[in-house]
């Protein structure tokens with residue numbers, strides 16, 4: 428199989444299942460448009476679907492014949508026209524992980540390697556959908572508040588869509604992530620403050636800068652739906668079923684909760700049985716408001732004002748979908764684990780040495796959360812487990828190694844033999 432830079436258009440017939448927006452709190456419908464809060468109660472708007480209609484054109488066979496991108500499941504995504512051309516996003520591999528499974532004492536472990544997206548993180552899924560809607564609504568600039576990965580995704584997606592990109596990031600973000608967004612052509616505004624401050628600024632500017640689609644603000648109802656496609660693909664790749672347990676990181680809680688939504692919607696259109704999946708979430712201990720509430724049995728999620736962790740991509744002190752995440756963890760028999768930075772680094776190393784996959788810090792938190800869930804008996808030996816790897820390790824290499832600190836060896840066999848002895852590789 429060759430990897431295409433752009434996705435081929437979907438050729439099979441498309442009947443949209445998308446049925447407009449509705450308030451998640453009071454249910455009041457709202458027409459599709461660049462809006463994200465309910466006029467009536469200020470609750471968050473979310474996408475709704477006509478599942479009977481979506482189910483008419485979605486069979487296992489029609490899906491199998493489609494291009495290997497997230498648009499395979501277009502009827503269950505918030506678009507009302509055929510999927511656009513663009514970056515080849517989604518359909519990342521679901522890899523068996525036998526060596527890692529053996530180390531963890533599990534029998535069936537899979538890695539959904541979403542670091543293999545065009546800009547090396549799962550955020551390409553969210554942005555693909557937000558950009559499709561942004562063009563449809565007539566916006567010319569794609570913008571975002573980013574904990575790192577969203578910035579590069581917005582940059583690349585804007586480029587391929589012929590739009591401008593403006594990204595706002597906390598000033599002290601990993602240099603590799605800022606550089607990636609800049610190199611892809613975005614204007615990067617480094618804001619003096621943590622993510623929640625950057626996000627608040629984005630909320631304000633989305634009112635002022637009228638030509639801007641701020642993907643995680645005024646296009647959030649569309650943006651967040653992209654995460655469901657991870658669940659759609661996992662179910663298809665497992666042979667049309669949901670796993671016993673799925674493990675994912677939590678920043679705003681969108682990916683974590685949309686995984687369940689994805690399985691539920693596949694069941695609603697008759698593609699899988701009703702899921703019975705336990706949802707395990709991971710947060711860094713230095714910014715784990717949902718993990719803390721879960722651990723203490725509290726219903727209140729207390730915001731973390733000053734995140735203190737190496738895991739920048741998950742450093743959201745006030746998660747938008749925190750309550751829903753807590754409810755999902757409890758309702759599904761799962762858990763939300765707080766992972767110390769040292770254990771995150773150990774987990775990154777474990778994944779690298781067992782399966783040859785280098786993940787960023789968020790992936791370390793995810794695997795660290797699985798280890799904790801196993802220790803606490805939330806996940807057992809016979810469970811079929813899927814771990815979602817959301818970002819690539821090249822983006823956070825600095826926390827693992829410093830590639831320039833090794834000895835410089837004289838080019839002689841003697842000198843090399845001395846080095847090999849010292850390294851224990853002779």
Ligand SMILES: *Cc1c(COP(=O)(O)O)cnc(C)c1O
Pocket residue numbers: 548549550574575576577654676677678679680681682683740741787789790817818
């Ligand atoms: C954004 C992000 C997440 C989680 O995001 P949510 O806001 O919880 O959906 C997880 N991993 C990585 C690498 C990310 O960039």
Ligand SMILES: [Zn+2]
Pocket residue numbers: 450451452453454455465466467468469470
């Ligand atoms: Zn409402």
